[in-house]
Amino acid sequence: MATLFFFYFAGIIVLTSILVVALRNPIYSALSLLIMFFHVAGLYVTLRAEFLAAVQVIVYAGAILVLYLFVVMLLNVKREDRYHPQFLLGTLLGLTLLTEGLLLVFRGTVPEQPASVPAATGATQAGSSVLPLVGNTETIGEVLFSTYLYPFEIASLILLVAMIGAIVLAKKDIGGREA
């Protein structure tokens, strides 16, 4: 049952991801991205990471993609403007990533599966004995502020820098006009 769900979610994710790049109308691209985000969230639910699933929908589907749509509608992007000279660079990068992925798959050196996977695949002995005792959210909170404290802090610092950068860029024009 869990594998069935996995293949359903994985299949739709792959399909909609391809559609995001392949569709000509940017609005439809954004919509297939929305469907993809939902299925990624579904994948998290099958891994019993409900918190992650909800946050995935709130942050990506609820906020970021709405902004994308906002920009696409505001600029009213024409259908033809989408293929730039970057296309070559993109192909190169994509090919590199694809070979890397294929190498990983065929040599079988996929990194160790996370701890919550055994619980999802139906084995009740390994992960699930720990998970229901403390809620999923509490576990994430604890791990984030103990084991992964440094990555967490660094990530928030990077976000802060990005935020300040955005404000500086946006305000540059206003300041220049006044001076």
Place this chain on the structure above:
Amino acid sequence: MFELGVKVAFSLAQIGVVFGIVLLTVMFLTLAERKVIAWMQDRMGPMEVGPYGILQPIADGLKLFFKEDIVPAGANRFLFSLAPILALVPALIGFAVIPFGPNLTVELFGIQFKPFVISDVNIGILYILAFTSIGAYGIILGGWASNSKYSLLGGLRAAAQVISYELNVGLAIVGVLLLAGSLSLVKITEAQAGGFWHWYIFAFPFPQIFAFVVYVISAVAETNRVPFDLPEAESELVAGFFTEYSGMRFAFFFIAEYANMILVSCIAAALFLGGWNAPYPGTLIGHLGFPHFAWIEQVVWFAAKVYCFLFLFFWLRATLPRLRYDQLMRFGWKVMLPIALGNILVTSIAAYLFPKS
């Protein structure tokens, strides 16, 4: 197999009942809004259909049902039809985790049921936030697909507004979550039992009254109601994002707006006003010696809180003029956001100093 069947049947029945109640309430609200505003403005309101106009919602519904369904020229047909559904479904789906009454378990055929809670997801409040944010797509896409400049402007306004104020809703809720230590609406409500001084709006160690005010204002803004109804400002944009909609598609947007109001009120009641708990310890029926029927009183309390909150929506509409767009944005980001963030800071310090025993 039998057990599973009974469970599914019971869940479906629950969903049906909640669905019915919500839609009935929407019908009632459309009439109540017109009546309440009329009385506040010293008018009578609808009086023609039925005694005192109480059949007006049915007449309106029938009228919308039989109206011609018009798709404007140049509109994107697919998205034009999809948008009302995208607006309505998230508004209704959120009710799945609302606790309408006490967390009782009833045994039937040896299987346990919880009659007043459809599902007690342990991330209940995040689930609701996730789906209310999806509701914005209906508005944006509806505005874009109509191929009309008024609709497009309304949709764009809605997008910016919903993103800005959703943030404040989320941050206002965090204070309550810190005090309750849970994301499940059932657990949060249970933690507020035992009198109104335990409700989180008044609770020790730090009353969430500021968070409540921020929540109420943001909730009004998020449901696109007056004084924050810029996406559908009739004096500037005809009717905003649903200018081009008619018939049942228009009705879907309409129902979605009212269902969102009810949902927002239910969340406010459950998080800040103690949910199904009475303002005094226990219940009157329980004290009189019928603890088996205490749920009646508790459900009535929940409904009363929700309706008070809905009345507030009407009251605001009859009282306040619409904000200007830059005022709306400045208010959201420069006033509400700092208050909500400050509330989180103070609440976390208070929760740390006075941990739950």
